[in-house]
Amino acid sequence: MPIKAKELGPLAVSKLTAPGLHFVGGVAGLALQVLPGGGRTWVLRATMGGRRRDMGLGGYPDVPLADARNAARKARELIREGLDPIEEARALISARRATAAKDITFKAATAAYIAAHEAGWRNAKHAQQWTNTLAAYAEPVIGDLLVRDIELTHILAILEPIWTAKTETATRLRGRIEQVLDWATARGHRQGLNPARWRGHLDKLLAKPSKVARVEHRTALPVSEIGAFIADLRGAEGMGARALEFVILTAARSGEVRGATWAEIDLKARTWTIPGARMKAGREHRVPLSDQAVALLEALPRVEGIDLVFVAPRGGALSDMTLTAVLRRMKVPAVPHGFRSTFRDWASERTNYPRDAAEMALAHAIGDKVEAAYRRGDLFEKRRRMMADWATFCGQPVVSEGVVSIRRDRAS
Numbered sequence: 052m053p054i055k056a057k058e059l060g061p062l063a064v065s066k067l068t069a070p071g072l073h074f075v076g077g078v079a080g081l082a083l084q085v086l087p088g089g090g091r092t093w094v095l096r097a098t099m100g101g102r103r104r105d106m107g108l109g110g111y112p113d114v115p116l117a118d119a120r121n122a123a124r125k126a127r128e129l130i131r132e133g134l135d136p137i138e139e140a141r142a143l144i145s146a147r148r149a150t151a152a153k154d155i156t157f158k159a160a161t162a163a164y165i166a167a168h169e170a171g172w173r174n175a176k177h178a179q180q181w182t183n184t185l186a187a188y189a190e191p192v193i194g195d196l197l198v199r200d201i202e203l204t205h206i207l208a209i210l211e212p213i214w215t216a217k218t219e220t221a222t223r224l225r226g227r228i229e230q231v232l233d234w235a236t237a238r239g240h241r242q243g244l245n246p247a248r249w250r251g252h253l254d255k256l257l258a259k260p261s262k263v264a265r266v267e268h269r270t271a272l273p274v275s276e277i278g279a280f281i282a283d284l285r286g287a288e289g290m291g292a293r294a295l296e297f298v299i300l301t302a303a304r305s306g307e308v309r310g311a312t313w314a315e316i317d318l319k320a321r322t323w324t325i326p327g328a329r330m331k332a333g334r335e336h337r338v339p340l341s342d343q344a345v346a347l348l349e350a351l352p353r354v355e356g357i358d359l360v361f362v363a364p365r366g367g368a369l370s371d372m373t374l375t376a377v378l379r380r381m382k383v384p385a386v387p388h389g390f391r392s393t394f395r396d397w398a399s400e401r402t403n404y405p406r407d408a409a410e411m412a413l414a415h416a417i418g419d420k421v422e423a424a425y426r427r428g429d430l431f432e433k434r435r436r437m438m439a440d441w442a443t444f445c446g447q448p449v450v451s452e453g454v455v456s457i458r459r460d461r462a463s
Contacts, residue, residue: 056082061116068093075116078123083111093119095126097136106137155240157201157231159192161185164234180229186384188213188224198235203246210257218263227248271389274397278447282380291373293347294361296385298374300344300442302394302412304331309369311360313353321345321435336414339435341442393440402440408433 058076067083068072072094080096093108108114108122117326126136130329146459155163161182169178186194192209193201206228213221229247236245247253272280277299284296295370298308307325330336340348354362374387391413398409408430 059116064111064116066081072096076118077120078127080127081108081120081123093122095123097127097130099130099137104137106140154197154199156195157198157233158190158200160235161190161231161238165379167234184220184224185227185231188220189228194229196233197240199241201232201241201246206253207256208245210253210333211282213256215263218260222260225253234314269391270385272383272385274393277390277445279391280381280383281445282448287377287381289377290361290363291369291377294369295374295377295387297347299343299360299390299394299437299445300341300347301338302391302441303338303414305371305374305390307336308328309356309361309371309373312358313360316340316343316348316360318348330414330451332414337431339431339438341439343442343446344438397441398437401444402437402441404433404437405430408437412437 056074056076064075064083067075067085068089070085070087072082072084074080082096083091084094084096085091091111092116093111095106095108096406097104097106106126108119108126111119114122127140129136155273163179165181172178174426187207193205194203206225209228210221210225213224214308225247226249229245229249232241232245235241236243244252281296281299282294284299294308297303297311298305301323302309304327307329310329311323311325315325318340321340323340325336325338327333327335348360351360353367357366357369361369363373378385378387395409395413398404398412399406412434
């Protein structure tokens with residue numbers, strides 16, 4: 052039977068200082084336990100599951116007498132229902148801890164996603180782009196929200212203000228938000244469908260990107276003007292001008308040239324081998340070097356202790372704006388990447404070289420997976436002759452409209 056005790060008031064309870072258990076009445080089994088060191092705590096003594104147990108209800112005076120009696124009454128109600136209030140309290144604490152472990156903000160989820168995937172990305176710049184884009188547009192709206200609470204209204208609040216004005220940025224942003232939320236779902240931080248998904252969801256609420264913004268192709272120099280331009284370029288001073296000329300002669304990407312090292316170049320074999328880690332497609336790419344490209348390399352100064360081919364004035368690699376700055380100073384309405392288009396136009400309009408050779412020179416991936424699976428070679432010798440013809444063409448200040456025929460020899 053529960054212990055019956057005289058009901059004490061707050062004043063009487065405050066005077067209980069002798070060590071031991073003092074029953075205060077009001078609720079059967081409620082007592083104030085005075086510890087030897089002077090601390091005091093509430094205890095409910097009750098029979099649970101056929102055995103007597105003491106249940107802690109908090110310290111005194113942080114938990115006043117009235118609150119202790121309310122807590123004791125609730126515990127007694129659970130006991131009458133056949134439940135163990137101690138086990139119920141433990142289960143509640145465990146559930147709260149489990150929920151807290153799952154709670155993660157979008158900002159924290161973004162950091163975790165990037166940390167988990169950046170090792171597989173080609174360069175640190177890609178991770179920085181992720182961080183910058185999400186920090187600029189997504190985090191002001193959902194950065195501090197728990198990922199489980201992010202809904203469609205939040206996604207639209209992020210995307211709608213920039214969907215028509217900055218369509219390309221908005222499109223990439225949506226995809227990145229979707230991937231972060233997919234990661235959060237896979238890790239158990241949220242449930243349900245992804246509010247940032249496109250197909251069958253946002254495509255019903257936002258205009259198709261291709262209908263909103265016209266794709267702006269990178270400005271390229273016409274084929275007929277490349278010879279005159281190269282003549283002017285060779286008169287320009289500076290490492291940026293030399294790097295740009297090498298970009299043109301090899302039809303390579305600006306980043307591939309700016310990051311080129313002497314270890315990648317075999318002047319004797321007249322070959323530049325770019326490792327897959329520096330290529331857009333992630334595969335090693337061999338570039339045949341024409342006489343003009345080799346001559347350009349041989350004329351470059353070597354900087355002791357630096358393996359880079361094109362070294363910035365203060366050391367290190369040239370910036371991505373260096374080559375653009377050369378074109379601006381020359382007042383040429385083109386961008387470095389556009390010379391790859393110029394090369395492609397030359398190959399298709401002025402030569403009989405096969406399309407595959409030109410595509411491989413540009414290190415483009417083969418779109419047909421079946422064709423790609425059967426393609427073993429890289430048409431290197433055909434490309435060597437093609438790049439030699441391209442370099443010769445570029446060296447003609449005035450070019451004709453004729454077609455360059457493929458030079459055939461025993462090696463072909």
